[in-house]
Amino acid sequence: REKPVVLCGLNIYFCGSPQGGVNDEITLTAYITIALLEIPLPVTHSVVRNALFCLETAANEKENHVYTNALMAYAFALAGKEEKRKALLGSLEKEAVKKGECSW
Numbered sequence: 001r002e003k004p005v006v007l008c009g010l011n012i013y014f015c016g017s018p019q020g021g022v023n024d025e026i027t028l029t030a031y032i033t034i035a036l037l038e039i040p041l042p043v044t045h046s047v048v049r050n051a052l053f054c055l056e057t058a059a060n061e062k063e064n065h066v067y068t069n070a071l072m073a074y075a076f077a078l079a080g081k082e083e084k085r086k087a088l089l090g091s092l093e094k095e096a097v098k099k100g101e102c103s104w
Contacts, residue, residue, distance in 0.1 A: 030071035
């Protein structure tokens with residue numbers, strides 16, 4: 001049996017890793033938060049609220065992988081946090097390589 005991943009104080013048993021190949025705590029938190037919001041759990045649910053707090057802290061405090069920023073932007077969009085979504089999409093736009101199409 002695998003050891004749990006601790007996400008914002010919760011023990012989560014996770015099989016495999018998310019698409020994109022990044023499997024740090026912040027990326028996993030964003031991935032799971034998206035799943036919870038798509039159920040849909042309300043943003044007032046304690047697990048969702050705590051996960052969003054972790055994501056907000058991570059978005060403000062450190063540089064993240066482009067895939068992590070994309071996941072966080074989607075999580076904030078689902079949660080109705082437009083300012084956070086706009087800020088992350090702005091950072092993605094700055095990192096984009098533009099040669100006809102955008103890529104990261």
